[in-house]
Ligand SMILES: Cc1cc2nc3c(=O)[nH]c(=O)nc-3n(C[C@H](O)[C@H](O)[C@H](O)COP(=O)(O)OP(=O)(O)OC[C@H]3O[C@@H](n4cnc5c(N)ncnc54)[C@H](O)[C@@H]3O)c2cc1C
């Protein structure tokens with residue numbers, strides 16, 4: 001049998017790669033992981049974690065204002081972006097250290113270099129070192145996809161947004177998805193004038209229509225400007241730093257201090273040596289894998305965003321775990337992609353699990369929809385005119401809950417717990433049978449009419 005340097009070589013120490021490396025090593029494999037940037041990957045270094053911390057930081061703008069209605073004598077407060085930025089970055093550095101240490105404690109060798117494939121069992125590091133492995137796992141994630149318009153280099157992406165020198169006063173965000181809506185909320189709360197430029201008239205495609213419409217209404221009421229059916233023509237930057245965004249068919253260009261492209265992420269497969277190894281890609285450049293995360297080359301597997309299945313951290317982690325248990329743990333299992341809960345950490349946040357109303361209608365013909373459209377008690381006293389909306393979509397024959405969708409304070413926290421019931425296939429009656437926990441927002445879920 002051929003002799004290899006490692007049982008497993010993982011390319012990319014992000015959500016999927018770290019889990020796969022750590023668990024495979026715990027199963028007894030000799031494992032190395034190569035990372036070209038920072039251990040932790042997108043989620044920890046420049047995604048979920050620093051984003052959520054900025055969301056918390058931004059929300060104080062509303063909390064401080066609301067506190068006055070609750071009797072607190074809050075003076076006019078100044079916000080210091082450098083303080084929040086540095087605190088967030090040092091938390092990220094702390095987490096990076098913990099991830100690196102955990103890999104080491106599990107006996108995983110961490111190689112802080114770019115790695116590329118040179119064959120089905122062969123890897124070359126940036127330093128030129130050649131290594132071999134019985135199994136290779138591609139966990140290289142995805143990278144921001146910036147539309148190729150003249151002057152696009154004057155914009156930034158989510159990779160850079162956590163490191164801004166100063167807080168911009170005017171922000172233009174391209175895109176209408178997760179990152180666009182989350183950062184529209186963040187910058188707006190920090191006091192910037194935000195314009196979101198979207199090529200269609202739909203934001204957050206895939207979420208329930210009424211829920212995303214509610215976010216749109218609330219965002220517009222707050223003063224976020226939306227430009228729909230807007231295509232970029234060109235971008236210019238003046239000596240004083242002002243960025244001018246020219247849109248096709250628009251009379252007036254948009255002027256801003258920061259242009260953020262949030263126009264999707266493409267799998268990191270460029271120049272990775274996949275052709276040398278014979279690994280097949282799909283038409284979007286993602287690594288094609290089977291249900292066991294295996295590519296067309298028997299020794300090479302892939303997990304996470306690089307496979308472009310569901311670009312979420314918990315999914316990448318589950319794929320990494322399933323790979324490790326199946327290939328090295330003698331405990332084969334597959335990821336169940338049904339009923340994955342997801343959330344957008346906008347202001348207010350929204351979350352959903354299961355089928356949206358229109359998806360359910362397409363699948364089942366007719367469905368039963370229960371809804372609660374209410375103002376959270378806290379918002380009433382704060383004189384904040386934002387209404388929450390909870391929707392439950394049910395099969396009219398079996399009474400089974402097919403989908404649950406909500407927008408309002410703490411929606412992601414509430415939905416995570418309720419998603420267990422939806423995943424378990426519970427009925428509306430089971431929700432009704434549960435006594436309300438009063439007073440709470442979540443009690444609306446067991447009082448839906
Ligand atoms: C701004 C933002 C916010 C997000 N927020 C959320 C959220 O709230 N919730 C959620 O579930 N998901 C969120 N995501 C998505 C989430 O971050 C990804 O789905 C997840 O990180 C994917 O994990 P992964 O292991 O596939 O890839 P990654 O975490 O991207 O890891 C891939 C790693 O591979 C490294 N790499 C790439 N090529 C090479 C190479 N040739 N050699 C060595 N190393 C290499 C990269 O540097 C990277 O560290 C967010 C993403 C972004 C951008």
Ligand SMILES: NC(=O)c1ccc[n+]([C@@H]2O[C@H](COP(=O)([O-])OP(=O)(O)OC[C@H]3O[C@@H](n4cnc5c(N)ncnc54)[C@H](O)[C@@H]3O)[C@@H](O)[C@H]2O)c1
Pocket residue numbers: 147174175176177178179180182198199200203204262263264265310311312342343344345
């Ligand atoms: N809360 C979360 O879980 C969270 C947060 C951020 C990111 N993410 C993950 O990261 C992924 C990437 O986030 P994202 O917001 O960049 O992508 P997205 O897919 O959510 O949204 C991309 C947006 O860009 C638009 N777009 C695409 N190409 C364009 C072009 N050429 N010109 C103009 N507009 C264009 C699309 O119409 C869409 O509105 C998400 O799909 C998601 O899986 C998750």
